[in-house]
Amino acid sequence: MRLITWNINSVRLRLPIVLRxxxxxxxxxxxxxxxxxxxxxxxxxxxxxxGYEHIHIHGMKSYNGLAILSKIPFxxxxxxxxxxxxxxxxxxxxxxxxxxxxxxYIPAGGDExxxxxxxxxxHKLNFVDEMTRWFADQYTPDQKVIAVGDFNIAPGEHDVxxxxxxxxxxxxxxxxxxxxxxxxxxxxxxDVSRHFVPEDEKCYTWWSYRNKDWEKSNRGRRxxxxxxxxxxxxxxxxxxxxxAARNWEKPSDHVPLIVDFKL
DNA sequence: ATGGTCGGTGTCCGA
Numbered sequence: 001m002r003l004i005t006w007n008i009n010s011v012r013l014r015l016p017i018v019l020r021x022x023x024x025x026x027x028x029x030x031x032x033x034x035x036x037x038x039x040x041x042x043x044x045x046x047x048x049x050x051g052y053e054h055i056h057i058h059g060m061k062s063y064n065g066l067a068i069l070s071k072i073p074f075x076x077x078x079x080x081x082x083x084x085x086x087x088x089x090x091x092x093x094x095x096x097x098x099x100x101x102x103x104x105y106i107p108a109g110g111d112e113x114x115x116x117x118x119x120x121x122x123h124k125l126n127f128v129d130e131m132t133r134w135f136a137d138q139y140t141p142d143q144k145v146i147a148v149g150d151f152n153i154a155p156g157e158h159d160v161x162x163x164x165x166x167x168x169x170x171x172x173x174x175x176x177x178x179x180x181x182x183x184x185x186x187x188x189x190x191d192v193s194r195h196f197v198p199e200d201e202k203c204y205t206w207w208s209y210r211n212k213d214w215e216k217s218n219r220g221r222r223x224x225x226x227x228x229x230x231x232x233x234x235x236x237x238x239x240x241x242x243x244a245a246r247n248w249e250k251p252s253d254h255v256p257l258i259v260d261f262k263l
Numbered sequence: 264a265t266g267g268t269c270g271g272t273g274t275c276c277g278a
Contacts, residue, residue, distance in 0.1 A: 009269075009270065009278080010269095010270055010271075012271095013270070013271090034270095034278085036270070036271065061271085061272085062270085062271050062272065062276085062277085063271085063276085063277065063278095064277095108277075108278055110277085110278090120277085152278090208267085208268075208269095208278095209267090209268040209269045209278090210266080210267040210268045210269085211267075211268085212267085212268080252269095253268090253269075253278080
């Protein structure tokens with residue numbers, strides 16, 4: 001089974017390159033974040049024509065929004081974590097073998113890393129705390145669970161281009177990385193990118209739009225993640241960060257993260 | 264130390 005996660009920052013604007021990804025990489029399941037599209041405007045037909053018959057979406061006007069597109073049938077869940085807001089940041093489906101797949105878009109958190117003065121940062125921390133509690137309550141580590149998405153946190157020293165320079169920058173601050181570590185403990189999750197890429201090797205999935213020469217300066221961050229519960233770790237077969245997609249026409253600032261399983 | 268660019272929407276907000 002091939003699974004891809006990608007923050008595409010508008011599904012309507014990005015439709016041509018999403019179809020290109022499907023054509024090139026032929027995933028069984030594609031999880032999208034930041035679709036920025038109300039459900040009634042979601043381009044179902046284009047994805048169904050590409051072979052992705054099974055679609056679960058949760059979108060809204062202008063912001064946020066998620067989609068799971070699949071060749072494999074699934075049962076859509078009606079669980080959504082909103083954490084005090086009307087945001088669309090969490091959807092889930094159950095696969096035929098019972099594996100539960102969660103697609104997450106954790107809040108970015110604004111600029112100021114102080115929950116006292118910045119509501120968006122407070123919301124981000126609360127969101128991670130709530131997901132941590134919920135995963136621990138909902139599951140035990142022997143169950144098959146996958147969590148993917150744009151977590152908007154680069155947890156490790158080598159998940160950012162400069163650990164020292166980003167310690168005070170939202171996405172890599174200790175309150176965020178400590179909370180994400182707790183969330184990782186909620187189900188003894190395996191961080192799939194670090195399962196395949198050594199801990200001391202730089203690894204990024206996002207490069208800012210503000211840096212035109214993103215490839216040369218390479219000031220990236222690893223904000224996108226695939227986590228699996230322990231029983232699925234032995235099924236992992238491969239992993240690719242499709243950095244080339246950052247140079248596709250009208251690119252997203254995130255690139256696809258591809259994971260292969262033998263199930 | 265600062266500002267740099269996107270997308271959706273509506274003349275700004277969120278990333």
